[in-house]
Amino acid sequence: MNSPLPSVRPLPRRAPASAALAVLACLAAPGVRAQAAEVPSLAEPLASQVRQLFLERVVGPASPRAEVVLGRLDPRLRLAACQKVEAYIPTGTRVWGASRAGLRCVDGPTPWNVYLPVTVHVYGPGLVAAGPLPAGHVLAQADLRQAEINLSEHRSPAVTDASAVVGRTLTAALAAGQGLREAGLKSRQWFGPGETVQVRAVGGGFAIEGTGEAMMAGMEGQPVRVKTENGKIVSGMPVGDRLVEITL
Template sequence: MLRRTAFLLCVLLAGPGAWAQTVLDPALIERVRQLAETAARAAAPPNTRVAVEIGALDARLRLAPCRQVQPYLPPGMSAWGRSRIGLRCTDGVARWNVTLPVRVAVFGRAVVASGPLPAGVNLSQEHLALADIDIAAEAGAVFTDPALLIGRTLSRPLGAAEAVRAPTLKSRQWFAAGETVQVQAVGPGFSVVSEARALSAGLEGQEVRVRFESGRISSGRAVGERRVELML
């Protein structure tokens, strides 16, 4: 209550002209652009181009004048695609904190469908092509080598020139329940390899339980042909 009263008092003392329109200073917009570009480039593959499109604040906002506005990337906010950059007033009549919409495109060469492809198709070389696309336009990793996709199966249809992304592929089964698998236990500064029996089918990237000869049961991640990774 005291904070709210003090805030209202500051507004009254500042007078009716204290509230500014939501038009941002060009220098601040440039700082936002640089911040977004830097964050995007840190996660972008080599030989890609980053382009940032700055949106606008909500027109209903009326922000108190501020001598120092600090742009920042909010925790957990994506550096690619449609995102938001935070703006906080650190020196002004009132301390405010808002977010500004941005769209970050990352252009690079990636594998795309050479034509419309139905779900369930087993990919071959003729189904695939390379093109320059915005790899940040959708979620999911893209591929730069068509050879890595030969024999993989699509989980959903793709349009012509649409990127082949990891979520569009069916998960591979690396081993069946009951098979002997190689388990690599990885910890800080060490790695130990041993054998165990899979208690369930090992689907690519998914958790699987294994039983060691001692009878101990552990959970790891299926990472390859009869291979399980166990993080310690």
């Protein structure tokens, strides 16, 4: 994802090229050699500050491990010299996967603000394919195994409970060792329209059960309307074979 153009006040055209070098001296670690067409890396104190900002947002006592990979500043930038650069996470920024950090000059003759690409890898337990699995395959227990996966490489949640997905159908092929995601599973249809279903109302330490007629197909994860025996229309969630649950 391309970062938006930085909010930078450019130097006058007559400003010497040494001004740009001055800010890179502030941002770049001593002795760092830039590769071809690359801007030098951040000085380690500032790089550490950026990493820590993201780690504090994604890692806690019970959280999975994370790795913060810093990108490069836009080589087209021309910034005024700055004695102190402050790192921050812009409001509304996603802190998993592809992200960005803000860098702003807080001690210099000309204030400026730029954005640095950041990638945050978050690792944790998840189910992966024990072997190659084709699209349309109906999952069995032997098809899956537990492993540490990159939770942040896909927006769809990782699947961690094998018992909850056995019998589900894959919508796309999985390579051996590839993580299983909710988006890669076909929603189950628990019943069809017009079928008689069991209705269970749960709440406050009690449960009431009855029967009704499904007014639409009962798809996993999607609310469904049911006509009860007394003619009342209620809405609930399909949770099993011909079973609808209503939370009171």
